[in-house]
Amino acid sequence: MSSMSLEEGKKVVFKGMILLAIITLIEVFIALIGNGHIIHGFHLPKWIMYPAMIGFSLYKAYFIVYEFMHMRYEVRTLAMSVIMPMLLLVWAIIAFLDEGSYWKESRAGIELLNSKGYTKVMIPVEKHHEENASHEDNIPHEGEGGKSDVSPIDHGTDNKDAVQPEVEIKSEKDMHTEEKH
Amino acid sequence: MATDTHAHTGVDQHHADETTAELWQGGKEPFKISYGKLMMWYFLLSDAFTFAGFLIAYGALRFSMPTWPLPDVVFSTFPGGIHHAPLIFVTVMTFILILSSVTMVRAVQEGHRENKQGVVKWMFLTIIGGLMFLGCQAWEWTNLIAKENMTVSTNPFGTHITDGVYLNEDGTEAKNEKGEVDKFEAGHTYLIHKEHGEFHKRVFKITSGELSGQLAQESFGPKAFGGLFFFITGFHGFHVFSGVAFLTVIMLNAMSGLYAKRKNGYEMVEKIGLYWHFVDLVWVFVFLVFYLL
Numbered sequence: 001m002s003s004m005s006l007e008e009g010k011k012v013v014f015k016g017m018i019l020l021a022i023i024t025l026i027e028v029f030i031a032l033i034g035n036g037h038i039i040h041g042f043h044l045p046k047w048i049m050y051p052a053m054i055g056f057s058l059y060k061a062y063f064i065v066y067e068f069m070h071m072r073y074e075v076r077t078l079a080m081s082v083i084m085p086m087l088l089l090v091w092a093i094i095a096f097l098d099e100g101s102y103w104k105e106s107r108a109g110i111e112l113l114n115s116k117g118y119t120k121v122m123i124p125v126e127k128h129h130e131e132n133a134s135h136e137d138n139i140p141h142e143g144e145g146g147k148s149d150v151s152p153i154d155h156g157t158d159n160k161d162a163v164q165p166e167v168e169i170k171s172e173k174d175m176h177t178e179e180k181h
Numbered sequence: 182m183a184t185d186t187h188a189h190t191g192v193d194q195h196h197a198d199e200t201t202a203e204l205w206q207g208g209k210e211p212f213k214i215s216y217g218k219l220m221m222w223y224f225l226l227s228d229a230f231t232f233a234g235f236l237i238a239y240g241a242l243r244f245s246m247p248t249w250p251l252p253d254v255v256f257s258t259f260p261g262g263i264h265h266a267p268l269i270f271v272t273v274m275t276f277i278l279i280l281s282s283v284t285m286v287r288a289v290q291e292g293h294r295e296n297k298q299g300v301v302k303w304m305f306l307t308i309i310g311g312l313m314f315l316g317c318q319a320w321e322w323t324n325l326i327a328k329e330n331m332t333v334s335t336n337p338f339g340t341h342i343t344d345g346v347y348l349n350e351d352g353t354e355a356k357n358e359k360g361e362v363d364k365f366e367a368g369h370t371y372l373i374h375k376e377h378g379e380f381h382k383r384v385f386k387i388t389s390g391e392l393s394g395q396l397a398q399e400s401f402g403p404k405a406f407g408g409l410f411f412f413i414t415g416f417h418g419f420h421v422f423s424g425v426a427f428l429t430v431i432m433l434n435a436m437s438g439l440y441a442k443r444k445n446g447y448e449m450v451e452k453i454g455l456y457w458h459f460v461d462l463v464w465v466f467v468f469l470v471f472y473l474l
Contacts, residue, residue: 009290017283021276028272031473035253037267050474057469061462068286069458070451077201078212082222089233093470096237100244107245 016067020060027056058090221452225459228420232463235413236470246403250338252472254370258324271472274317275464281310282461289454292447297435300447304432307457311425318418322411330375331407337373337380339402341365344389348396354386364388373399410471417467420460427453 004012030052034044065086066072071079112118204211212219243249253267260270284306291299325331331338346364347355357363365371367389373380382399431453434440440447 006290006294010287013283013286013290016286017279020279024272024275024279027469027473028268031253032267035251035267037253053469053473057465060465064282064458064462064465068282068461069455074214075204075212078214078219078222082226085226086229089229093233093236093240093466097240097244097474100241100246103241103245104247108247 012067016063020063023056023060027053054094215448217452218448218455221455225455228459229463232413232416232466235409235416236466239409239413239470242405242409246405248340248342248368248402250336250340250402250406251368251370252474254372255338256321256472258328260320268472270317270321271468274314274321275468277310277314277317278461278464281307281314282458284310285454285457289447289451292440292450295441295444295446297438297441300435300440300450301432304428304435304450308425308428308432311421311428311457315418315421315425318414318421322414325410329372330380331410333408333411334404336402336404336406338406339371339373339400341367341369341371343367343387343392343397345385345387345397347383347385355383370402371399373401413467413471417460417463420463424453424457424460428457 029038030044030049032038033042034049036042065083071082203209204213214222256271257267258264258270259266284303288300288303288307291303329337344364344366346362349355355363365385371383373382375381384396384398387393387395387397431449435447435450440449
């Protein structure tokens with residue numbers, strides 16, 4: 001920043017302020033419109049909202065570190081020694097958001113196994129839109145994951161060895177129609 | 182590093198890359214940065230690890246729960262009795278922190294020009310910004326704890342997993358404030374209010390799924406919400422508070438002429454500036470993870 005005059009320096013700072021403010025507004029707008037607050041009932045899918053908001057936040061982080069904290073003007077090796085671990089941290093945060101979702105799926109599968117005796121629903125190939133088992137979500141849960149009323153079925157024999165009819169196996173992901181948006 | 186008062190320009194950058202090997206032969210400072218500034222960078226890196234740990238815990242726990250209160254429902258109040266203003270207050274808080282970062286950059290710029298008055302003025306504005314943010318955070322906490330009865334062990338924000346319609350005491354369908362039937366869909370977040378000091382869990386009739394027609398009651402949301410929210414925002418708020426304290430001390434030092442004597446471009450102001458920008462940076466990610474996602 002030393003090569004700039006004071007006037008130029010002030011302008012850069014002012015531009016930076018406007019830039020950060022606008023990006024923040026865009027992020028909030030995406031969150032609000034995606035959850036139906038601006039146009040009632042309109043929803044954006046998560047795979048659009050999340051990458052957009054995470055991307056904007058990463059840009060804000062880059063801008064704050066490089067411009068406001070003057071990292072742009074430091075020796076490159078120093079910048080790398082600080083930036084690289086921070087990027088790995090961001091990766092870790094994103095990875096664990098995904099990991100949490102995986103835990104939820106696994107837990108849902110185990111509950112399905114305990115309550116109904118199977119982990120996947122089998123559907124005859126001919127009838128695509130009929131389901132011969134109820135959704136797992138219909139079992140009433142308390143908010144903190146209370147017990148379901150269905151008694152555990154004795155599934156001592158896995159019917160893996162039995163002769164199977166032509167079936168189409170659906171995973172729990174397809175069965176969850178009432179997931180929170 | 183009294184001589185190295187000015188930051189390097191882009192041209193020096195290429196020069197530095199060419200002589201990287203020379204920089205590390207010994208007898209020089211390979212990073213061309215003072216000890217204090219370098220250690221501040223590495224302290225900030227370690228602090229980033231701490232916050233990342235918290236956000237990772239939040240992310241993993243939240244997405245592993247069957248339901249989680251929607252942030253745009255939980256955080257929809259605004260001072261002055263305003264409801265149904267989703268995320269507006271926290272956006273204002275973000276703006277305050279961004280502004281305080283901008284005033285901090287100006288303070289550092291004035292410091293490079295050895296302009297004592299400018300440094301004090303802009304640091305003062307930064308401190309005001311920090312205090313405003315703390316005030317907002319205090320309001321948010323008071324609202325959650327006193328008005329909405331959130332604690333670290335009780336979370337009165339639940340989420341419906343079926344469609345339904347609320348019922349009055351006598352079993353008839355309830356009406357909302359607009360006079361329409363008070364019904365909801367799965368995924369809708371609700372707040373359990375207290376009446377006469379006790380939580381009043383409203384009764385509703387399920388209108389979708391396997392248990393359609395049966396009556397059910399509102400239940401508390403995931404317990405982890407309160408603990409995670411208060412701990413993480415509290416930790417960040419503590420950083421803002423300590424930042425304001427340090428900024429005050431350094432501003433007073435600057436006023437007394439201590440840094441002018443050192444003739445190092447007010448490097449101390451730059452160092453605390455790094456800390457303050459880090460606080461803003463952490464808020465960017467807390468804001469993202471807690472309120473937007």
